[in-house]
Amino acid sequence: METARTERWAKVVDQTKCIGCHACTTACKSENEVPLSVTRTFVKSVDAGRFPNARRSFQVTRCNQCDAAPCVTACPTSAMFRRPDGIVDFDKSACIGCKACIAACPYDAIFINPDDHAAEKCNFCAHRLDIGLEPACVVVCPTGALTVGDMDDPESEVGRIVAREPVQVRRAEKETLPKLFYLGAGEVTLNPLAAENPGGDIFMWSDQGAGVGHHVPSGSPPSVRPASSSGPRLENGRRGNGRAPDRTPSGNASSAAAVISYDVPHRAPWDFRVSAYTFTKSLAAGAYLLPLLLGVFGMMGADGPETGWSNPLWLTWAPVTALAFLLVTAGFLIWDLDRPARFWLLLVRPQWRSWLVRGGFVITGFGILLTLHLALGLAGRREPTVWIAWLGAPLAVATAVYTAYLFAQAKARDLWQSPLLAPHLLVQAALAGSALALVLLSLADFPAEGAMLVGSKWAFQAAVVFHVALAFGEATTPHPTAHARLAARNMLRARYAGPYWTGMIATVAGLVAVTVTAGSGTASIMGACAALVGLLLYEHAYVQAGQSVPLA
Template identity: 40%
Template structure:
């Protein structure tokens, strides 16, 4: 993906910066400033002064960071090198976190800083899924999202961010990217720079000088959970309240295997020695690959069983209604009052469970109404909440028709409105996941179709359970629901196991 092209792009597909008009980034037509960072990896010594200063400035809790230094090591002893890179919020021009945030707790200021308001945050963690740079975390003390905000309180009083002030080698440069006379613009003019994950389309405003692809590419090095001075044994951020035990594969394991193989090779038969030497050579090849020797702790799986279960329950509610109404409107099924009551009660129950699960997943569940009262209409979390409410309203009105013994033709009228709402209820989560550009959900072009199929399978199974009394039919329906449940679980969990930084 390219950065904004007006008239020429300043960032190509490889992430290299090419500045038009004498090196100044094209102005986007606003009179305000546009703040960004340059990280000069030639100067960074990995001292963590920026991390400590940031934690002190913002009172950041233990276990989470707004800025951190990543270490990687390359080569084979004695020819080994270590590289450092400062990672933080990239204050993107097209920030996915502000788009997906349902309550506008995350927002882009007029000066380009992506800031947050913890008084509006409901702890839904959608911003953490959307950020390609894993820059956000849940404050374990507040239960709300937080990140680097460019020390906005300092900027407003003409002070530089604390990380810039404290850096002993001046490896962090801040300033107005749109001002041709600023030091940061001069730096960008004089040096070739790279950005992290340009393919995300987020248009980051943090640029790196003299950095390698190995340290910017999250897949170039393995995340083990055990690094210099640190061994992640418990959860951080969102998981701090659970303190879940975590373990990781250490490099010492490979060392032990190699020592055992070397000892065995001295006494083994010639054929066994050849096999052992082959294994040893492969271990040596792995030893030469870049290794991640220090990084911030993993935040773990943020959307757990509650989210996969809610996909399942709303698929049952919407799918059962959709299949029943489609069959009724096409003349394939004659709905009796008893069947209507079973359908309405069953769908309402599963829709209610869906709502409970959604609230349970929030780190600030008492603020759940903020989604509807302080909405960000760009977010599919907000649109989804209103879709669920609309579908629930159709079910409630259908129940009222039966309860007050009104003309049954009204049920048919309601069905014409209920069918599209049922479809939207079943599939809107695919569009929500598509906004999570930090994960591979956004790359799955068939996710909407998959969720539609899930909903139809769950609907057929639900209708079988409502209308059939045969044991075999019920067993088949349960198996169908189990398949849908497993697929929903894998859809939610697996992309969250990917390394983001």
């Protein structure tokens, strides 16, 4: 008995036929009621060469319907899901607006609908395919540049083209197994960094500035004169001459120079709230771990190590401080959601491959444990607080480091794919916890205060040294991809260099201030606070630079 075979839908874009008319874009907007300012599909234009040997190339850009879709893995509520026929579809009723799918997509194909604040993208007009109709873009294309079909059917046109023609896919190195194939496309369009950003962000029909949302410039940075040089001032305050750059992305004069002539605005999914969340999470984890370490090494007991667990720093201050910053962390996470009223869906319909879900349950478990610890501490029950520390320590460590795995699921962001990120986050938690302890011990009276100040000072010095060393390693280690190199450049020498270097200088200055003092007093408090401010600035530069590279 034969079983019914399920199609595996794929699409072929024949760029040799595309005339850049944007009919597919308008048809998609009409069919799917896509609002202004966002697009499920658009046509990028790139001008290559020099007059008279110049030409304009087009690229139809949309969701790649990956067989190993990173957006499906990253989505915490299964709002993004893969159908049996290979179409990656979405369920708006399940979306919480976390933007993890946007961070994960290497093709910049997902957006937040400004009307209902849910994530959406091209789904091959699945509602039309289900009733035997072709997608709207395929129907309207005047030159037949778009073809949709079953790629597993050797008799289908798509199956024949994929099997016999030299088709290409975008960013094959991401191993997402895309099913959007390009025929006759060039490197200048397929590679988002191959063409330069036009001088002054002057495109064919528009002037696109940094004020467009949380802006990510298109293409590689232009090698024209900087904004302070001569040239007419644009309305957005920049300078430019309206001409294509004089050099290729490699920096060498060439008759094959390429410049983007039309693109849509792009924006990074996560703003300062995610930067702040990573900082407050470090404070929450460090506020618990540092007193725990002081107790383990016998530095909290006024009458011997065995009495240290009765110290108020452990019994009440540690859980209160950690719980307070954990609540602030949860507040930043919920605030960042485009649908904050639906945050509870993350807990009631979890998709367990998502590190947003795993991290959410880690934070919830840590918060429950801190509440129990605080209740026991207020009741003067020393022994149970030591017992639950066997669970509290791994939960605190997990709270500190799980973001490394969340960022790793953002496959589009090459800067975040570092194996050093998890240990670096743990070091940042140690830095935050020890700085916080120095402030608390300098402002309030505790038993064994002298020993705890010494221990906190040692921990602070070690954490700052390791933090600076890991940050220096991130800055100097050769990055394996062009996207990671451009993100590192934006962090160290371009858009986010200000907060990055200010943060590093403030952290080192804090280390000096704490080192030259006895560990207490105004200088020590100012040094610890300077290090905390420096850590926050570093976090912001790192998070934002990772999203500053164009993907389409």
